[in-house]
Amino acid sequence: MGLIDVKNLTFDYIIRDENDQIESSVRALDDINLEVNAGDFIAVLGRNGSGKSTFAKMLNAILLPTFGDVLVIGMNTKDESRMLDIRKNVGMVFQNPDNQIVANVVEEDIAFGPENLGVPSDEMRRRVDEVSSTVGMKEYLLKSPNNLSGGQKQRVAIAGVLAMKPKCIVLDEPTAMLDPIGRRDIIETVSKLNREEGITIIMITHYMEEAAAAKRVVVIDKNKVRADGTPREVFADYKTLRECGLDVPQVTELAGLLKNAGLPLRDGIITIEELISELKTRKS
Ligand SMILES: Nc1ncnc2c1ncn2[C@@H]1O[C@H](COP(=O)(O)OP(=O)(O)O)[C@@H](O)[C@H]1O
Ligand SMILES: [Mg+2]
Incomplete structure (x- = not known):
């Protein structure tokens, strides 16, 4: 059993008309099979519309399979009674740092998610100190998140996820809106979490250089997994990369x-x- 087992996962978005009647459906994932192992650092590549964001949302029960299953440490995402447990174990970081800020002070922002998941407040204090130093944002705890750079905001978002003590963090194009320095800081932070804390990382990116920093690269195209291997293996297969609209x-x-x-x-x-x-x- 992997940390996350994705079995024959198919997902259709259902489009409804103004009377809430089903008008059509769009297949976003088609029979995906993938085992994510504890300690993995996976970069997920794929052109726009290939299904990457949909895939990310299946991993912590934001979306549920139309067919097939997603198991997180053996817990099925369809099992509603395990949802909180699944979300504590698989944290999500999204593309736009501004959309993830919920409080006026950095430390409150970091504490927000974990508090909602039931972490007691005395324990929270200790965790906020710990995770803010892990992501290099300890001096900013009492500052307003609004004045931070994009890269710093993303590190605050990562800290908020870390405070839940997840086994795995899923990041959906976390560097897409950042400048080169912010991008580098995020890749360094994420690599360190994987290397030093043993946290499993699944990072969607469209930067090939970022994928080269991962241990494993998965290419999704046209809603299916098209390649899965070490960065060296995947980048050696020019033909498949080109077919998937990617480059080395x-x-x-x-x-x-x-x-x-x-x-x-x-x-x-x-x-x-x-x-x-x-x-x-x-x-x-
Ligand atoms: N909320 C939605 N409703 C309907 N179709 C959607 C929705 N979100 C995404 N899709 C469609 O699902 C497919 C996969 O999208 P997405 O997972 O966002 O791809 P990616 O993240 O790789 O760009 C695309 O065809 C997209 O148009
Ligand atoms: Mg996307």
């Missing part, structure tokens, strides 16, 4: 061009660090 990371493309130009570089370079160390060995 820029540094992989550059390494390919350098190789074509006669530099004896190895295949499978997916990060800047790898290219630098490869170029250094060639030089010496």
Whole structure:
């Protein structure tokens, strides 16, 4: 059993007319099978409309399967009596940091979600201190969230999720609205949570470089899983990537061009660090 088991998951959005009669339906996920293991760091890639956000919402019972099942630590998301437990274990961070702010003071904002899930307030104090320092926002606890940068707001959102002590965090394009510095901070924060706290990460992104930081890449296209492997494996399969409307990371493309130009570089370079160390060995 994985931490999260997705079995034959199909989801249809039901479109209703003004009289609440079913007008049509849109298939957003089609027979998805996936096992998420404890400690995974998965990047989910896919072009717009491929079903990524819908998939994210299935993982903590925001949406329920039309067919098939999603099991979170063995709990079926269809089992209403387990909903709170599922949401404590699988936290969500969305794209727009502004939509996630609910309080006028950072510490209250961090405490809001967990308090709603029944964490007692004395315990809450301790957790807020701990998680705000984990995401590097401790000095801002008494500040207003409105004055923070986008990246800082996202880190506050991540802290709010962390305060629930989840096993897994699902982030739906958390860097899409951020500047490069904010993006880097979020990827570093998320990587650290995975590496040091053992938190399972599922991160949807359309930045190939961000996917290269993950341990596993899942490509969703046309509502199905099209690829699943290490970043190196997935980025080596140009053909599938192209068919899914995706590209390799820029540094992989550059390494390919350098190789074509006669530099004896190895295949499978997916990060800047790898290219630098490869170029250094060639030089010496
Ligand atoms: N609330 C909704 N009602 C009807 N169709 C929707 C809704 N949300 C998404 N869809 C459709 O479901 C499909 C998958 O969408 P989505 O999960 O948002 O994809 P992605 O996040 O990969 O861009 C698309 O065809 C989209 O138009
Ligand atoms: Mg989306």
